[in-house]
Amino acid sequence: MIIKTDLIIVFDLDDTLYKEIDFLKSAFKDIADFLSKKTNKTAKLILAEMILAYQEKKNVFETVIFKNNIQGVVVNDLIKRYRNHKPNIYLTDSNKMLLDNIKQSVYKTGLITDGRCIQQQHKIEALGLNDYFDDIVISEAFGSEKPNINNFKYFVEKYGSHYKYVYVGDNTSKDFEAPNKLGWTSICLLDNGVNIHPQSFNTLPYKKPTFKIRSLTEIRDLLF
Template structure:
């Protein structure tokens, strides 16, 4: 069956702000390590912003805990995160128009699935590609070519990381859309790269993507 449009999204710092995942994980770990230490999660986040090794400093303060314990909590906790402004509205509008929706995200299966469940958006997507499950990470073109099975007239990829997100879909002649940093992105955006890495469109809010796709 041939489809008109396929719209594929990135997850982290596209459909939600990844810094909120960090804060959620730090709060969970702080409660696990010392629930009575008020402000411990804020201290952890401050250490992160300073470029320090957060878990190494925490173990120095609480030597009874091992690195593996903290990493397990970080990767497996059910985060307290919310969709980025306009994300749900865009997904709902596209779904109502019978658009094929996909997701391509790098990371561990349990972490990325927990994020999707916390955001309550799994049901919007026809296919979800998570690097640990799929066997390759962006910018591997196979992650994008998976969606070519729909033989659509138009393909779109909405993401944020200029270094790795757009080179694959650009080579496949997809329309690529970059959601600009709202001041909260984990990875700073750099546009002084070769043309093949650069998105065809830049937007400041997700709702603007609809005007490109429609």
């Protein structure tokens, strides 16, 4: 068992601590409510049109504006609403219990997330994550995004290299390269079929995670 003062564990946010598709659906609902006031269609019907366009890999906002002949609204207006809305997303009970356990069991906890500050902060607030993490690195504020090694070195430079570091993420294209180079243990949460970004393990060895898990609860068995 790794004692508390030995371990610093850092998480990714999107598609790791919650499913990013839930943020997308929340944003689409907010936009559908907004657009329904400018058409004779219900928000429910507009939402269905948006989800269908997304599934068909179309430009969702362009499609819904054109299909409903909406005047006075452009794609950038909807992009802003998407990014800035306050999402209706939540942690699962099992993930809450895990984070509670980890917070009590390890020396420090961290979060590294790529994205715009407002959008990512709204997610963090909606999920109630501020109480779980000692340090939160958001790429826009930090000045670089994964796989830039500096986003990870931040923790080593702050706390020292004598601790054991673990990183938990999901994106095989950018999540594991930097922590692997730093000698961290890297853990990949496998896609359950709804991830925004597809996973591929047909990649160079230094980009592959140390471990793969199907549920975050498996972290307990790996580390404690």
